[in-house]
Amino acid sequence: MTDGRAPEERRISPVIANRVLLTLLVAALLGAALLPFAAMAPNRLMSGQSVGVTTALLPWQWLSLAALAGVLALCALPRPFPARAARWVTLGAAPLWLLLVLYGLGDYATRALQDASSAARVSQGAAFWILVFCPVLMIVDAFQRLNIGLALRGLYTVGLGVVIGALFASGIFDALSIMREYANNRDTFTAEFLTHLRLVGLALGPALLVGLPLGLLARRRPTARGPLFGVLNFFQTIPSIALFALLVAPLSALGEALPWLKALGVGGIGAAPAIIALIMYSLLPVVRNTYAGFAGVPATTIEAARGMGMTSRQILWRVEVPLALPVILSGLRIVTVQAIGLTVVAALIGAGGLGAFIFQGLGQYAIDLVLLGAVPTIALAVVADFLLQILVVLSKPAGTR
């Protein structure tokens, strides 16, 4: 088959060049047409009245959105843009769409509440979330297809983050219900956010401290491998709420028995059981990836190192660790994201953290309070994932990158 076209081009169906982009676009448009973009309620506890996209947004706003959708639709087709150009155009149009949706919502809230009672609330609807997530996924997809360097990706992401941050700082969202909740809970929010980070940190530190040597042990002693992974797998299968609950009784007994432990804050509820449970959940991925990382170092490389006269310690630090590091850090990435999510549940046993807002909101049926806990948790997980991904790439030795 020598029809003169690049192999990648030949695979493309003649009608649609980028199925992912088109699917996302259709989903976004359907969502916008059928689902409420925002809701207006007389107070925070009552469910509001739904508002569609064309009602909520000013004509120039939704017409611009429609125009951007048109451009993106052209990007999904084989004509008029060549494949690479289409991806770059997507990288230009999708963030504009995202910012316009964000701005539109804030702008609508500001306008709608101008002559309403101070208890009235505007919150975001399903169509809003769809219109936010679709362009983000379009950007991710375009990056993947372009296969461009990490530096450029990072720069783009940080740039977009700064612009969104500036939107927040400008006060355009202040009228939104979730931001009102934030304003009401500003001090607690900062405290709980920091508690969340502290819980994650206090769990990951010991998990690494214990997990890395255990992973190495699993590599060095095949007999220890089976039982070790058996136990860790068992931890992983216990549902998180059950594990938190199971730890309450023994820890409270321990706290009673040893007053100095109680003085340190160890008791049936609070941070101690949460941290212990998080450590138990984090161990398996850390140990497994550490083991896999070390097992992936070619045996001949290690034999050569021994034959050259390296000591066991030199082999470990100069050969095995550098070659295993990317896999170990991938494990860290998994547990970090996992721990950020699990810490939410820890709020149930009084450990605090962003989960506190979620459960408080669920109790009061105040969805915006739930979101005040959920949205920052998601953002935290995404940011941590992104940063650790960069670390994984950087940790790859120059020769193997």
Added chain:
Amino acid sequence: MIELQGLTKIYGDKAAVDDVSLRIDSGEFGVLIGPSGCGKSTTLRMINRLIPASRGRILLGDDDVTRLPAEQLRRRIGYAIQSIGLFPHWSVAENIAVVPGLLKWPKSRIAERVDELMALFHLDAGELRDKYPHQLSGGQAQRVGVARALAADPEVLLMDEPFGAVDPLTREVLQDELLRVHQHTRKTIVFVTHDMDEALKLASRIALLNAGRLVQYDRPIELLTRPADDFVRSFIGKADLGLKLLSRRWVHQYQQHATVQDASLAQTGYTWETDAEGRPICLHGGRLNAEDREQRTEVNQEWSATPGMTMKEALSRMVWFRVMVLPVLDDQGRLIGEVTMHGVMGQQPCA
């Protein structure tokens, strides 16, 4: 000098290496050969103590190797293996510098040594110094592996089937280079292979092992002409024994005077035509059949020999061109003699 005394390795109740004693003198190229599982690799790896010996002694010079700390011992012994085992996260220069680095040589001396070794192995330092192993060809990687083994100027070089994984063409080139480096450095080499042709080409001494026991330890020519028993005979292979022998004979041993521009064709049946500088242009005659006597054969790269060429190759060239004689040329391409089919057939190769 390396001496093995009653070296034995027992796994379970089976002896993988059984009471092997041999001595490889300084500057010798010793080859351990034998079928798979004969214990040749195990023997090699006991020398640098990657495998501990069950019984027996190994002397490196005057030192018993078990008296030295293992790491110090290994830094005195170069080690090259089949899969090369280059460190994938280090550049070529960093790989070569490993042992000098472990020995804490000053940086400038290490850099000099790396350049020196890359030049010795015809590796372009400017191009390859900062390349990583995955960017090298198989032959280049293997050269780097051997250069790395030689980096700290070890007393002894151990090589475990180092050319087993490269294509035959590259293997040939690497063997020639190793011979050249051996002549240049006069290192004591212990080389493991299962390929008899490789052993015959490289070795000054061959140790043939079978089922853990040393069957015969001799110069290559003796192994071929005076095999100790039927196992040796069958391992060498009877089919091309004559050619194998010729692979240990050299053109200069068979070289005769060449007759130039002599009209008396009747006597030899052929004559050489040379230019003013004494470079041969062509040969008249020299064919098997008398009626081809007037046929000219152009002298060129393919149809000529050098004094250092093996007789096996010289014979092959004669056969290929169907000429009974082959010109021997010096460095300048001048005719210094000839080897003939009569000469090959008339001389006892075992002598």
